[in-house]
Amino acid sequence: MSESRAVSATRDSSRTVAAGLLAWVWPGLGHLYLGRFGKGLVLMGSILALFVLGVAMDSGLQLHLGLEDPLALLFSAAQMGVGAPYVLARLLGYEAGFVKSPTYEYGNTFTAVAGLLNILVLLDALDTARGIRR
Amino acid sequence: MRSHLVNLLLFSGLVATVFAMLLRDQTRERVRFGLLAFAAFVLSTLVIGWITNPFPR
Numbered sequence: 001m002s003e004s005r006a007v008s009a010t011r012d013s014s015r016t017v018a019a020g021l022l023a024w025v026w027p028g029l030g031h032l033y034l035g036r037f038g039k040g041l042v043l044m045g046s047i048l049a050l051f052v053l054g055v056a057m058d059s060g061l062q063l064h065l066g067l068e069d070p071l072a073l074l075f076s077a078a079q080m081g082v083g084a085p086y087v088l089a090r091l092l093g094y095e096a097g098f099v100k101s102p103t104y105e106y107g108n109t110f111t112a113v114a115g116l117l118n119i120l121v122l123l124d125a126l127d128t129a130r131g132i133r134r
Numbered sequence: 135m136r137s138h139l140v141n142l143l144l145f146s147g148l149v150a151t152v153f154a155m156l157l158r159d160q161t162r163e164r165v166r167f168g169l170l171a172f173a174a175f176v177l178s179t180l181v182i183g184w185i186t187n188p189f190p191r
């Protein structure tokens with residue numbers, strides 16, 4: 001009996017880790033993995049739309065590491081919260097943005113909020129995997 | 135994309151959708167919460183914009 005409980009606990013913890021990783025790598029994927037298809041698809045569509053609109057508005061996706069500019073570091077971390085789409089956009093050459101664009105600050109807000117929302121989605125996926133949320 | 139109002143509506147709609155999905159479990163509650171959050175985003179922005187209009191700098 002105790003052995004089956006240990007096996008079940010191991011399976012649950014690996015399921016939680018997988019859901020968390022997938023949720024960070026691609027918005028909504030953690031919920032899809034857990035079988036929450038409707039919720040996962042809506043979250044994926046909303047967060048990706050926010051991020052893509054932000055990039056289309058000439059947002060900068062520059063990578064700030066180091067503590068000489070803490071606010072830039074936090075901003076960069078917020079954008080990175082969206083996961084693979086951030087890496088993909090940088091690889092496609094959208095990292096610099098266009099500072100003189102009238103929509104530059106709007107774009108920055110959209111991309112940073114997309115990343116921050118994805119962190120909330122990641123936490124929700126972890127709670128769902130643990131059975132805390134439905 | 136240069137319209138402030140369109141940007142506000144897009145941002146409010148998408149963020150309200152995510153909050154509604156995360157904070158409510160039933161479809162009916164999600165729709166109600168999403169609409170309320172959307173209205174709160176848009177109205178509060180318009181009110182703050184109107185109040186700060188005399189102080190551009």
